[in-house]
Amino acid sequence: MKKILLNSRPSGEVQSENFKFVEADCPVPGDGEILVQAKYFSVDPYMRNRMNNIESYVRPYELNEAISGNGIAEIVKSNNDLWEVGDLVVGSLPWQEFAIPRAEKIQKIESGEGLSPTAYLSVLGLTGLTAYFGMLDIGQPEPGETVVISAAAGAVGSVAGQIAKIKKCKTIGITSSEIKAGYLRNDLGFDDTIDYKKIVNIRKTLRKLCPEKVDIYFDNVGGEISDGVFYSLNDFSRVILCGQIALYNLNRLSMGPRLYPQFLIHRTKIQGFIVYDYADRFKEAQNQLKDWLKNGTLKYRENIIEGFENIPAAFQGLFSGENIGKQLVKV
Numbered sequence: 001m002k003k004i005l006l007n008s009r010p011s012g013e014v015q016s017e018n019f020k021f022v023e024a025d026c027p028v029p030g031d032g033e034i035l036v037q038a039k040y041f042s043v044d045p046y047m048r049n050r051m052n053n054i055e056s057y058v059r060p061y062e063l064n065e066a067i068s069g070n071g072i073a074e075i076v077k078s079n080n081d082l083w084e085v086g087d088l089v090v091g092s093l094p095w096q097e098f099a100i101p102r103a104e105k106i107q108k109i110e111s112g113e114g115l116s117p118t119a120y121l122s123v124l125g126l127t128g129l130t131a132y133f134g135m136l137d138i139g140q141p142e143p144g145e146t147v148v149i150s151a152a153a154g155a156v157g158s159v160a161g162q163i164a165k166i167k168k169c170k171t172i173g174i175t176s177s178e179i180k181a182g183y184l185r186n187d188l189g190f191d192d193t194i195d196y197k198k199i200v201n202i203r204k205t206l207r208k209l210c211p212e213k214v215d216i217y218f219d220n221v222g223g224e225i226s227d228g229v230f231y232s233l234n235d236f237s238r239v240i241l242c243g244q245i246a247l248y249n250l251n252r253l254s255m256g257p258r259l260y261p262q263f264l265i266h267r268t269k270i271q272g273f274i275v276y277d278y279a280d281r282f283k284e285a286q287n288q289l290k291d292w293l294k295n296g297t298l299k300y301r302e303n304i305i306e307g308f309e310n311i312p313a314a315f316q317g318l319f320s321g322e323n324i325g326k327q328l329v330k331v
């Protein structure tokens with residue numbers, strides 16, 4: 001079977017030589033274990049940080065270790081009465097065709113809900129949950145408030161923006177192309193969009209789009225895009241510090257005070273969070289997200305690339321904005 005190892009740590013942008021494809025024997029499950037065959041993998045920006053040898057909320061990948069992330073797999077052999085052959089499971093899996101997952105790292109996907117199993121890697125998975133808790137718990141949107149979201153057409157941003165609309169907020173999405181912007185406005189109901197590749201001065205554009213100023217900023221990118229938004233914050237605004245993808249490929253972060261006076265003047269509350277902080281509330285959030293999906297107030301899109309060998313390219317594509325919605329790979 002094939003597996004993908006971390007061959008070297010990237011310096012700057014991830015290159016194909018940072019990955020190594022190898023052939024290995026299929027693992028044999030022991031007593032109480034199950035063997036699963038990978039069906040889908042999720043590729044996620046946080047994996048870039050795991051490729052560095054730095055301390056974070058998840059440990060770095062080791063060199064020559066199979067890269068791992070969330071995936072969906074089918075049980076093909078079971079030596080455990082709790083797991084049945086044919087069941088689909090979701091959870092942390094190594095980038096290899098077959099694996100023996102630890103039971104506490106996977107969950108069975110219930111069939112018959114009328115949803116594709118891949119929803120558990122997208123809208124009902126970690127990115128949907130991130131949008132849910134970030135927007136509702138940290139942002140606490142009130143009707144009539146103005147919300148800005150960066151990387152708005154991505155997995156987290158597209159769900160976060162729709163939740164802001166459900167909460168009756170004016171919602172502006174920042175993204176990189178007219179196709180993505182059109183999807184946000186026409187399909188997801190965003191009130192307005194900013195194409196940051198065309199519009200250099202986000203600060204000025206936001207002044208025009210929302211003279212009333214920004215109450216909530218859901219920050220997925222950091223860097224200069226966020227600086228532009230910080231100049232438009234309202235008094236008692238909230239910044240949801242979800243991700244900083246614009247900085248993940250930098251070897252060195254710029255130091256020194258940036259726009260702290262803006263936060264001070266406007267009494268802004270900034271809160272970082274990691275979705276796992278809310279692990280004991282995942283079921284509650286999934287139930288609400290499912291209700292919104294059923295009544296049509298929430299939509300989601302998945303960008304599915306086929307082929308195990310395309311996992312690294314799908315991952316690299318996150319950094320050049322190839323995806324609309326959640327980037328997945330069908331094995």
Ligand SMILES: NC(=O)c1ccc[n+]([C@@H]2O[C@H](COP(=O)([O-])OP(=O)(O)OC[C@H]3O[C@@H](n4cnc5c(N)ncnc54)[C@H](OP(=O)(O)O)[C@@H]3O)[C@@H](O)[C@H]2O)c1
Nearest residue numbers: 045130151154155156175176220243244245246274275321
């Ligand atoms: N805190 C948490 O627990 C948590 C959990 C999940 C994800 N996150 C974070 O949330 C953010 C979004 O994650 P996701 O999984 O939903 O990914 P995503 O938005 O589906 O994909 C990444 C998107 O980021 C944008 N992007 C890439 N490089 C950029 C750059 N240099 N400047 C500006 N935009 C850039 C691209 O969109 P455009 O084409 O629009 O530029 C790309 O499509 C990431 O920062 C991620 O680390 C945090």
